[in-house]
Amino acid sequence: MTRIVVDENRWPIVIITFSGKETRPDIEELISRVDEFRNRNEDFCFVMDLREIGNLDGEVREKILSWLKSSDMHELAGTAMVVSSSIMRIYLSTMLWLSHYRFGNKSFFKHKTVFSMKDAYEWSRYRLDLHRPGSPRNSDRK
Numbered sequence: 001m002t003r004i005v006v007d008e009n010r011w012p013i014v015i016i017t018f019s020g021k022e023t024r025p026d027i028e029e030l031i032s033r034v035d036e037f038r039n040r041n042e043d044f045c046f047v048m049d050l051r052e053i054g055n056l057d058g059e060v061r062e063k064i065l066s067w068l069k070s071s072d073m074h075e076l077a078g079t080a081m082v083v084s085s086s087i088m089r090i091y092l093s094t095m096l097w098l099s100h101y102r103f104g105n106k107s108f109f110k111h112k113t114v115f116s117m118k119d120a121y122e123w124s125r126y127r128l129d130l131h132r133p134g135s136p137r138n139s140d141r142k
Helices: 024-038 058-070 086-102 117-131
Strands: 004-010 013-018 044-049 076-082 111-114
Touching (some): 004 024
Parallel strands (some): 076 111
Antiparallel strands (some): 004 013
């Protein structure tokens, strides 16, 4: 039974909800779905609801980092991560910062950590607007 729910009903904003101890097969299924979104060649954003996430084991974390290192995520306008505590916010920021240097300063994606789904949606819409061709402020697009 998958512990990750992927809801694309609000495309181009995709809601990904983690709900427990995710396993390697759960992560592999998620990666497969994300690759499908990337293959559409359309800009999109993720809202990752991490409020109920369990502790990912080292093998699962390595799978995610390895995939990020090898992926071209130029269609991804951004990822908003919804967390329930300041400690989780600090942890995620630290992990993303360290990953940036671990993979030779490769910029994976724009991201923001927030405490509410409302803030996540607003930031995602903002990122999609910035990512549109012709936007006067999309100079940060890779």
